Structures are given as C-alpha cells and as structure tokens.
Amino acid sequence: xxxxxxxxxxxxxxxxxxxxxxxxxxxxxxxxxxxxxxxxxxxxxxxxxxxxxxxxxxxxxxxxxxxxxxxxxxxxxxxxxxxxxxxxxxxxxxxxxxxxxxxxxxxxxxxxxxxxxxxxxxxxxxxxxxxxxxxxxxxxxxxxxxxx
Numbered sequence: 001x002x003x004x005x006x007x008x009x010x011x012x013x014x015x016x017x018x019x020x021x022x023x024x025x026x027x028x029x030x031x032x033x034x035x036x037x038x039x040x041x042x043x044x045x046x047x048x049x050x051x052x053x054x055x056x057x058x059x060x061x062x063x064x065x066x067x068x069x070x071x072x073x074x075x076x077x078x079x080x081x082x083x084x085x086x087x088x089x090x091x092x093x094x095x096x097x098x099x100x101x102x103x104x105x106x107x108x109x110x111x112x113x114x115x116x117x118x119x120x121x122x123x124x125x126x127x128x129x130x131x132x133x134x135x136x137x138x139x140x141x142x143x144x145x146x147x148x
C-alpha cells in the first residue's frame with residue numbers, strides 16, 4: 001500500500017512539474033510578444049462617461065436605502081431629470097446594476113423605476129428598458145492613461 005502511495009505521489013509531482021514548465025514557457029511567450037494595446041485618451045471627457053451625470057443621483061440614495069420612503073429627498077428629482085434629459089442611456093447603469101456594483105449601494109430596479117415615473121413624474125424614453133443591451137451606453141467611468 002505504501003509503495004502505491006509513493007508511485008501516486010511521484011506521478012502527481014511529475015504532472016505538476018510538467019504543468020508548471022508548460023505555463024512558464026507560455027508566460028515567456030506572452031511577455032516576449034509585443035502587446036497590442038489601444039491607448040486611453042490622455043484627458044478623459046467627463047461628458048463621454050456616465051459617472052458625472054449619475055453623481056446627480058446622490059441626493060436619491062436615502063430613497064433607495066429606505067424602502068418605507070415614498071417621497072424623493074430634496075434635489076433628487078432635479079438630478080434625475082437632468083439625466084433623463086441629457087444622458088438617458090446612462091440610466092442603463094442602474095438597470096443593469098453597474099452603478100450598484102461600482103458604489104456598493106443597493107439600488108433596486110423597481111424602486112428606481114418608481115422614483116423615475118411615479119415619484120418624480122419623469123418620462124424616460126419609451127424604449128429605455130429594452131434598449132439598454134443594444135444601445136451604445138457610455139461607460140460608467142474611464143481611467144486616464146498613465147503618463148509616460
């Protein structure tokens with residue numbers, strides 16, 4: 001029994017050594033190859049991203065945190081209205097939960113829709129919910145290119 005355990009352990013070590021050697025060679029090939037990287041713009045145009053617009057939702061956060069709240073906090077509807085008017089595609093970051101993951105605050109989609117239509121009385125584009133996957137939604141944010 002002990003000799004079969006030794007054979008099994010030796011086989012596993014040999015297999016592990018082969019995998020490590022193969023991955024090391026592959027890593028050398030990757031490092032040696034010329035990377036093809038599309039450079040980020042040197043200066044990020046804030047209007048090309050959604051973070052600037054979506055910051056206008058910060059007064060709305062208490063509404064999202066407290067399910068018992070039925071009124072929008074001061075400044076909330078104004079900020080939301082600006083997004084609907086200027087960058088409605090940015091609302092997709094709420095519906096696909098990108099904003100929620102980025103800021104770590106639970107934003108229930110049903111509460112967001114209720115806030116938009118029922119509480120603030122705003123009318124988003126009719127096809128907004130169905131077009132979030134198909135339209136070119138501006139990125140939430142962009143990182144500037146590192147300086148050379």
